[in-house]
Amino acid sequence: MKGTANFPAVQIRSNNPPVISRRQPVAREGTAFQSAQTWVNPCVSKPVLVSWINHSVLNSVRFRAVTSLHSSGQAKTYNRVKLGISITSSVLTFLLMVVLVLSGASTALAEWSTSIAPQRYISLLLFVVVLGLAHSAIALPLSFFSGYIVEHRYGLSNQSTARWAWEHGKGMMVGAPLALCMVMVLYLCLEGYGPWWWLPVGTTVTLLSVVLARLAPTLILPLFYRFRPVDNGPLKERIHRLCRDAGLHIEGIFTFDLSKNTRKANAAFTGIGKSRRIILGDTLMQEFSEDEIETVFAHELGHYYYHHVRTGILLGIVSTFAGLYIAARLYSWSMEILGFSSLTDLGILPLLGVWLSLFALLTSPLGNALSRRHERQADSYAVSATGNPGAFASALRKLAEKNLADPEPHPVIEFLFYSHPSISQRLTLVEATTRG
Numbered sequence: 001m002k003g004t005a006n007f008p009a010v011q012i013r014s015n016n017p018p019v020i021s022r023r024q025p026v027a028r029e030g031t032a033f034q035s036a037q038t039w040v041n042p043c044v045s046k047p048v049l050v051s052w053i054n055h056s057v058l059n060s061v062r063f064r065a066v067t068s069l070h071s072s073g074q075a076k077t078y079n080r081v082k083l084g085i086s087i088t089s090s091v092l093t094f095l096l097m098v099v100l101v102l103s104g105a106s107t108a109l110a111e112w113s114t115s116i117a118p119q120r121y122i123s124l125l126l127f128v129v130v131l132g133l134a135h136s137a138i139a140l141p142l143s144f145f146s147g148y149i150v151e152h153r154y155g156l157s158n159q160s161t162a163r164w165a166w167e168h169g170k171g172m173m174v175g176a177p178l179a180l181c182m183v184m185v186l187y188l189c190l191e192g193y194g195p196w197w198w199l200p201v202g203t204t205v206t207l208l209s210v211v212l213a214r215l216a217p218t219l220i221l222p223l224f225y226r227f228r229p230v231d232n233g234p235l236k237e238r239i240h241r242l243c244r245d246a247g248l249h250i251e252g253i254f255t256f257d258l259s260k261n262t263r264k265a266n267a268a269f270t271g272i273g274k275s276r277r278i279i280l281g282d283t284l285m286q287e288f289s290e291d292e293i294e295t296v297f298a299h300e301l302g303h304y305y306y307h308h309v310r311t312g313i314l315l316g317i318v319s320t321f322a323g324l325y326i327a328a329r330l331y332s333w334s335m336e337i338l339g340f341s342s343l344t345d346l347g348i349l350p351l352l353g354v355w356l357s358l359f360a361l362l363t364s365p366l367g368n369a370l371s372r373r374h375e376r377q378a379d380s381y382a383v384s385a386t387g388n389p390g391a392f393a394s395a396l397r398k399l400a401e402k403n404l405a406d407p408e409p410h411p412v413i414e415f416l417f418y419s420h421p422s423i424s425q426r427l428t429l430v431e432a433t434t435r436g
Contacts, residue, residue, distance in 0.1 A: 072407045078154050079406040083417065085146040092138045094357055097350040100131070101338065107347035114346075124187055127346050128180065143168070151262070154404055159261050167261065170223060182208075190343045195332060197343070198324035206317055210272075217271040217279075225256040230280065238294045239278060242385060246305050253278045255285050264403050267296050269304070288398060291391035295382050296399070299392070302381030308374045315370070319363060327355040364416070371419040379426055380433050389434040393427055 100106040109130060113123040148164045151157035159167070185204050189197040212220070221227070230236055230253045243250055251274060258266065258281030265284040271277055284293060303309055331352050332343065340348045383389045400407070400423045407423050414422060421429070 074154065075404050076406050078150070078404050079409070081150055082146060083413070085142055085150070089139060089142045090357075092142075093135065094354065096135060096138065097353045097357075101348060101351045101354075104347075106131075106350050107345075110346035121184060121187070124184070124346060125180065127349075128183055131350070156263055156404060157261070158259060158263060163261070167224065174220065174223060178208075178212075187344065187349075194343065195328065198321070198328040202317075202321040202324050205320055209313075209316070213272045214275055217275045217277055221256075221270065221279075225258070225260075227254040227256045227279065229253065230255050230285075232285075232290075235290050235293060238290065239297055242294070242298055242301055245385065246301050248301065248304055249276075251275065251277045253280070255280045255282055257282055259283050259286075265399060267293065267300065269300055283402070287402075288395060289391070291386075291388055292395035292398065295386050295388055295392035296395050298385045299378045299382040301385065302378030303374065305381055306374070306377050308378070311374075315367070319367075323356060323359045323363070326359055327352060330355040368415070368417065368419050372421050375420050375426075376429055379429055383430055383433045389430050393430050396423060396426055396430075 100109075110123075110127055113127040113130070117123045117126050144164070147168075148157065148159065148161065151159075182205070186197070186201055189200045189204075193200055236253055239253055240250075250269075251271075254277060256279055258264070263283065265281055265287060267278070267280045267284050269276065270279055278297065280293065280297075284296070288296070331348075334351055334355075335343065335345075335348055338348065338351075379392075382392050386392065405423070409418060409422055420426075
């Protein structure tokens with residue numbers, strides 16, 4: 001139930017609008033920037049640079065799902081399929097970048113781009129767009145299969161084909177310009193700072209994350225959902241009481257039309273500073289009791305109480321600069337090995353994505369381990385703050401059933417890909433907290 005600041009090597013996603021955090025043990029609704037990956041992945045690592053852009057929204061828009069006890073065989077199959085698609089997409093993207101560089105195709109494309117548009121940044125833009133289109137041929141069918149066909153097959157989606165396409169298109173329109181701007185900034189820093197390019201790029205990414213986190217609730221999310229103030233007086237008072245007890249000030253409590261896309265249920269904090277607010281999915285409001293909603297919210301509040309968001313942001317900044325620094329060193333080394341003469345040679349840019357992807361692959365399990373620890377702390381807080389372990393356990397089971405997740409994943413899979421403990425572990429913890 002909390003986003004952490006590591007770079008996910010593989011993400012299990014469906015293709016709904018941007019309300020779900022970037023890493024979960026079950027399939028997640030996609031981000032506003034997921035579609036932009038189609039355009040920039042071949043040059044800039046999918047799991048790193050795009051997750052930097054996502055970081056601002058996804059650390060502020062932290063929707064949570066849990067694993068499932070209901071229909072465990074179906075849940076295991078569902079999660080196995082989603083994970084398989086995600087791994088396939090990541091592997092194909094990685095191979096695309098490697099093959100482009102080693103085969104000389106990226107060099108040929110760079111020469112063609114320069115011949116069409118001699119102005120350096122126009123040729124860069126053309127280069128990125130063409131690679132993005134090539135990547136789309138791989139990513140879009142997999143995205144549709146995962147986010148539409150699989151979700152419908154398991155009864156989790158309310159989207160028509162037209163709505164899926166529209167939401168995907170909106171995500172592209174929001175994310176692609178931001179992602180392309182980041183590519184331009186990257187190239188500008190490669191030109192202006194040489195081997196020190198990673199330092200201004202990291203600074204830019206950090207500042208952009210703060211800006212997007214501030215703007216997400218008021219500018220980005222309303223593009224995808226309709227929000228209205230919660231008119232349930234008793235529930236509002238319960239939430240405000242929990243916030244007062246934790247020393248948290250919020251600007252408002254809103255509900256939104258999550259059901260137009262999915263049958264899943266979620267709730268979250270979103271925003272930072274004066275834009276901070278609470279948003280509750282209409283499916284949660286309709287199908288959960290006030291006691292259950294209160295405990296779900298208390299879990300989210302536990303992340304604030306234990307400063308998990310602050311920790312995640314700080315670790316995200318450290319990971320950003322560390323990843324960029326390591327990638328910069330490997331990028332310079334591989335440039336010489338492959339016979340490229342300049343850091344700004346368009347033909348070698350996809351290789352930067354390779355190194356960033358490998359960094360993400362190696363660091364993601366560490367971030368997941370920290371996230372699981374944070375989730376356990378937030379679960380304990382939910383029980384102690386509400387004094388209602390029964391309602392919290394009931395909420396976990398309901399969320400598990402609606403989100404159709406694996407109740408007991410293989411330990412290796414959980415270690416590598418899961419940001420949350422399994423539902424069986426979480427329920428055991430609730431029982432232990434109650435006895436304690």
